[in-house]
Amino acid sequence: MHRENGLIDRVHWENPLSAAHLAVALATIDLEHNIDIVCVGTDRSTGDSLGPFVGSALLEKQSNGLLPDNISVYGTINEPVHALNLEEVIKKLTVDKHNKTIIAIDACLGQSRNIGYISLKHGPLEPGTGVNKQLPVFGDYHIIGVVNVAGFMEHVVLQNTRLSLVIQMAEVITEGLMLYFGLHLPDAEVALGAISGT
Numbered sequence: 001m002h003r004e005n006g007l008i009d010r011v012h013w014e015n016p017l018s019a020a021h022l023a024v025a026l027a028t029i030d031l032e033h034n035i036d037i038v039c040v041g042t043d044r045s046t047g048d049s050l051g052p053f054v055g056s057a058l059l060e061k062q063s064n065g066l067l068p069d070n071i072s073v074y075g076t077i078n079e080p081v082h083a084l085n086l087e088e089v090i091k092k093l094t095v096d097k098h099n100k101t102i103i104a105i106d107a108c109l110g111q112s113r114n115i116g117y118i119s120l121k122h123g124p125l126e127p128g129t130g131v132n133k134q135l136p137v138f139g140d141y142h143i144i145g146v147v148n149v150a151g152f153m154e155h156v157v158l159q160n161t162r163l164s165l166v167i168q169m170a171e172v173i174t175e176g177l178m179l180y181f182g183l184h185l186p187d188a189e190v191a192l193g194a195i196s197g198t
Helices: 018-026 047-063 086-093 154-159 163-184 188-196
Strands: 007-012 034-039 071-074 100-110 117-122 141-149
Touching: 007 018, 018 117, 018 163, 034 047, 034 086, 047 071, 047 100, 047 141, 047 154, 047 163, 100 154, 117 163, 141 154, 141 163
Parallel strands: 034 071, 034 100, 100 141
Antiparallel strands: 007 117, 117 141
């Protein structure tokens, strides 16, 4: 796939195959056995709640046995990872980096034509740049979703972002991650074989 500025691939959430598109993109990167998925954001701001919605959905899937145990999820609606505790969370993640990949997920602001696009990128996430905050840079890969327009009164823009857009984008990201990581469950091949009739 074409890679520019760390970009591995991107897709608009309205694409009917957007989740599958994201799963295929994930399949092109090298991941360690243990995966930390860090969903950055807060439920105090509509536009910034993309990460927590994804984190909550992933934990629910994992509690139902649909996400492998080698994946750890940080950042939910109830326990968000945000500007005030991000540094503490990162320190916890970096205590043991052996055989581990960190994937960060966050909302971002961008040009109007890019609203609704979800990107998978190589390299660390730079949280807070859209609202001029200096926060720790972290992660091996990151997934970002453009939820609104950048350039003017960013905090107000995030507060006035459509919740429906954020939820729909979060659903696509969650489904894409589940499509990829769900294939690594012990019974995944058996289940897929039963579905396909093989």
